[in-house]
Amino acid sequence: MAASEENVSIADHAKRTRREPGALRQYATQLAGNPLGIVGLVLVVLIIGCAILSPWIVPYDPTQIFVGPRLGGPSWAHWLGTDQLGRDTLSRVIAGSRIAMLVAVATLGTALTIGLLLGLIAGYGPQWLDNILLLLFDAVRSFPVIVFGLALVTLLGPSLQTVILVVAITSVPIYARIARTQTQSLRNAEYIQAERAMGAGTMRTLAIHILPNVIGPLLILVSMDVPLVIATEAGLSFLGMGVRPPTPSWGTILNDGYGVIRNSPWPVISGSVPIVIVTLGFTFLGEALRDIFDPKLRRDL
Numbered sequence: 001m002a003a004s005e006e007n008v009s010i011a012d013h014a015k016r017t018r019r020e021p022g023a024l025r026q027y028a029t030q031l032a033g034n035p036l037g038i039v040g041l042v043l044v045v046l047i048i049g050c051a052i053l054s055p056w057i058v059p060y061d062p063t064q065i066f067v068g069p070r071l072g073g074p075s076w077a078h079w080l081g082t083d084q085l086g087r088d089t090l091s092r093v094i095a096g097s098r099i100a101m102l103v104a105v106a107t108l109g110t111a112l113t114i115g116l117l118l119g120l121i122a123g124y125g126p127q128w129l130d131n132i133l134l135l136l137f138d139a140v141r142s143f144p145v146i147v148f149g150l151a152l153v154t155l156l157g158p159s160l161q162t163v164i165l166v167v168a169i170t171s172v173p174i175y176a177r178i179a180r181t182q183t184q185s186l187r188n189a190e191y192i193q194a195e196r197a198m199g200a201g202t203m204r205t206l207a208i209h210i211l212p213n214v215i216g217p218l219l220i221l222v223s224m225d226v227p228l229v230i231a232t233e234a235g236l237s238f239l240g241m242g243v244r245p246p247t248p249s250w251g252t253i254l255n256d257g258y259g260v261i262r263n264s265p266w267p268v269i270s271g272s273v274p275i276v277i278v279t280l281g282f283t284f285l286g287e288a289l290r291d292i293f294d295p296k297l298r299r300d301l
Helices: 002-017 023-032 035-057 089-124 127-141 145-156 160-186 190-197 202-238 250-259 266-293
Strands: none
Touching: 023 035, 023 266, 035 089, 035 266, 089 127, 089 160, 089 202, 089 250, 089 266, 127 160, 145 160, 145 202, 160 202, 190 202, 202 250, 202 266, 250 266
16 A cells, blocks of 8 residues: 555656656647648748758759750750740749848848837837837838839849848838837836836846847748748849849849740749749748747637
């Protein structure tokens, strides 16, 4: 009888002291249970891998003009055919993924950093400063992105840097407003007031207690904004106001293919399919991350 009770106590002690799975493992388990999230993750890894490894995995030089058939269809030599200059379309699509991800990372990184900083200042600062920043946000967002882009392109000239500048400036108010709203909802929380009573300064309060709670929703939004940024870059390049030829970009591929679509549809198809894949991948992954990190949408609540 005593041995039985001892075994039960040992089992209870082992159950109580069993290590809970880590947060990263829990997130991975929840992501594995979301089929669309897995599909999105695979597509995102595929696009990012192509962007990083593009200089080594392209079959041909993306700007090399071949003497062979122009506007040729898919073949063993050219899997996605060739364009009107005889350039390999697959190589140009793979190289274009590098331009697309470069624009997305540079644009969203800049917009997130500036927007987060301005949002924290607007949400935690005095009312008059909040009103001034809100007026600035509304003024920037009042301009359509394409119209604003045309104005900057006229002043600065078409280039990759101009595209990054256009999209970054128009994206800052979005992240700033979200950061401002989150900060305002947290500034009167009990633990924030307790920190103030203990003599914590403004910078410490913002950096340690508010920033970690604000950055999560913004990162999810960034992952879902990647397709929008890439589509904007492709649209400006398609209009001849973004990346300049012969630099391969999905927008320039579409522009070149549009002029010869009656002769061959492959350049248009090859330039549009990657945009669709990026949109599906980042949208599915962003939705899955939102379900995991947003307490209001978790399935276990």
